[in-house]
Amino acid sequence: MQHFALTIIGRDRPGIVSQVTEILYQLGCNIADSSCSILGGQFSMILIISNPEINSKKDFGNAFAPLEEDNLSVFIRTLKPGGEQRPELAGELCMISVYGADQPGIVYRVAKELGDRKINITDLNTKLIGEASRPVYVMMIEAVLPEGTEVETVEEWMTELKQQLQVDISVRSLLAMEL
Amino acid sequence: MAVREVLIYPDERLKQVCKPIDQFDDSARELLQDLVDTMLAAGHSVGVAAPQIGAIRRAVVVDVSHSKLGKKQQNHGLLQMVNPEIIETEGKQVVREGCMSVPDYTGNVTRAERIVVQFLNEAGTLQVIRSEGFEAIAIQHELDHLDGFLFLDRVSSLKTDLFRRKQK
Numbered sequence: 001m002q003h004f005a006l007t008i009i010g011r012d013r014p015g016i017v018s019q020v021t022e023i024l025y026q027l028g029c030n031i032a033d034s035s036c037s038i039l040g041g042q043f044s045m046i047l048i049i050s051n052p053e054i055n056s057k058k059d060f061g062n063a064f065a066p067l068e069e070d071n072l073s074v075f076i077r078t079l080k081p082g083g084e085q086r087p088e089l090a091g092e093l094c095m096i097s098v099y100g101a102d103q104p105g106i107v108y109r110v111a112k113e114l115g116d117r118k119i120n121i122t123d124l125n126t127k128l129i130g131e132a133s134r135p136v137y138v139m140m141i142e143a144v145l146p147e148g149t150e151v152e153t154v155e156e157w158m159t160e161l162k163q164q165l166q167v168d169i170s171v172r173s174l175l176a177m178e179l
Numbered sequence: 180m181a182v183r184e185v186l187i188y189p190d191e192r193l194k195q196v197c198k199p200i201d202q203f204d205d206s207a208r209e210l211l212q213d214l215v216d217t218m219l220a221a222g223h224s225v226g227v228a229a230p231q232i233g234a235i236r237r238a239v240v241v242d243v244s245h246s247k248l249g250k251k252q253q254n255h256g257l258l259q260m261v262n263p264e265i266i267e268t269e270g271k272q273v274v275r276e277g278c279m280s281v282p283d284y285t286g287n288v289t290r291a292e293r294i295v296v297q298f299l300n301e302a303g304t305l306q307v308i309r310s311e312g313f314e315a316i317a318i319q320h321e322l323d324h325l326d327g328f329l330f331l332d333r334v335s336s337l338k339t340d341l342f343r344r345k346q347k
Contacts, residue, residue, distance in 0.1 A: 093275070175248070176275040176285065177313065179226055179320045179330075 003032070003050045003084035004057070010072035012043040019070070020045060023063055027051060032084060048084050089120065091144045093174040094151050096158070100167025102128060102135040110139065110169070113161055119154070120144045137167075142174065180212050182220040183232035185279045192230050193280055194327040197237045199262050203303040207238065211259045211301055214240040224279060225249060226317045228324030231280050237262045239321035241314065249313040258308075263298035263322055265291075266307075274316050276330040286334035290319045 008020055017036065024031060024047075034047040054060065057076050064074040098110055107126060114121060123142035130136040145154065151173045158169040186193055200207050210229060218227045218240055226241040242257040243249025270292030277285040293311040296318055300306045310318055320330060 174275055175273075175313075176277070177225065177246075177248075177316060177320075178277045179224070179279070179317060 001050045001052055002055050003048055003079040004054075005077040005079060006045070006047045006049050007075040007077070008045040008047075008067065008072050009042050010067075010070070012038050012041055016043050016072065017045070020067065020072075023067070024049060027060070027063055028053065033086075048079070050084070089122065089144045091120075091146055091149075092151065093122075093176050094143055094145055094154065095172055095174050096141040096143060096154070097170045098139040098141070098167055099136060100165065102137040103165070106137055106165060106167060107139060109161060109165060110141070110158075113157055114141070114143060117149070117157070118146045119149065120146075180209075180216055182216045183213050185217065185221065185227070185231050186233055187279075188281050188329065190280075192233055192235060193324070193329065195230060195235050196327050197230055197235045197325040199237050200299075203261065203299060207236075207261060208301070210234055210236060210238050211240065211261070214238060215257070215259065218242065221279060225313075226321040227279075228321045230324050230327075237325050239263060239318075239325065241317045241321055243314045243317055246313070249317070252312040252314070254312075254314040255308060255310065258298075258314075258318070259301040260296070260298035260318075261300075261303075263296055263318070263325075265294050265296050265319070265322060267295035269293040272316070273335065276316070276320060276333075278320070278330050280324075281329055281331060284331070286330060287336045288320075288330050288333045289335040290316045290333075294318065296322075 010016065021031070029049045029051045032048040032050065034045065036043065036045040038044070057078050060076065067074050096110070098106060111121065121141055121143045124139065126137065126139040128135050129138055145151070151171055155171040158171055162169045213232060214227045214229065217232055218224045221227070225243045225246045226239060228239040229236045238261050240257065240259050243254050244256045268291035271289055272292045273287050273289050275285050276288045292315065293309065294315045295307065295309050297305065297307045323329070323333070
């Protein structure tokens with residue numbers, strides 16, 4: 001079945017989720033995976049959807065027009081076959097906390113270090129906190145370590161970066177138990 | 180002695196409150212053995228509760244001594260528990276749990292860090308132990324099964340809850 005990624009974003013207010021999902025329900029769409037959150041003042045929704053009757057983006061017609069009229073931005077992406085399937089992510093999970101005085105390049109420098117070493121980021125949150133005069137940047141990363149890479153090793157790589165960026169970084173393994 | 184099939188939600192037996200085992204008879208001993216066999220056959224499993232194999236009775240087995248992270252910590256090896264009851268808890272820890280009966284999903288659950296649990300062991304003798312860390316988490320997870328709770332009922336945060344604080 002053809003799957004689509006639906007992204008919706010707009011000024012947060014009560015009722016966005018119900019408005020969006022009512023349309024999907026009326027269309028007969030399945031919602032597989034989804035994640036929705038507030039970023040700044042914006043409510044952001046990302047959903048993987050499918051419908052046995054809908055094979056191309058144009059089949060949605062103007063079903064989402066009411067959302068646009070309510071100042072929500074709607075974007076649909078057609079997934080390639082199999083694009084809805086989550087890859088098997090083997091390897092140890094770890095959490096990386098990065099925080100310090102706000103400056104350009106924190107996200108990029110940390111992400112580059114990880115990407116260059118084939119560490120897969122599975123979740124990333126950032127937030128600017130504190131006083132406007134002394135803003136503090138906080139970033140939380142959840143990542144999967146490739147085989148042979150230990151948490152201690154990642155910590156060593158981060159130690160160098162910590163000095164260069166003058167931020168605090170800590171790495172720890174994420175307790176995960178299959179029971 | 181038998182490896183039993185592990186039930187998967189939405190099997191309704193996973194949502195029932197289990198009955199205490201009043202008679203420590205052959206059927207109770209057989210149940211414990213089946214739980215141990217099923218746990219071993221599941222390879223990576225560190226515990227199984229009776230309702231997971233379709234027995235609505237208060238019995239669980241736990242053994243973290245073979246798991247990668249569990250064996251680094253103090254533990255009691257194989258625990259076979261009949262009518263287990265947590266009588267004391269202390270501290271809090273967050274752990275990401277998964278469950279054989281709820282495949283493909285994990286969630287962050289807050290559990291007590293240290294517990295005191297009493298139960299009848301495989302010899303039918305009352306035993307009281309103090310447990311902490313991984314083993315304590317496993318015991319709490321398995322005991323929840325006896326009351327029809329899945330870890331899904333205990334999820335305390337979606338991913339990082341640091342950012343869920345009230346906005347100024």
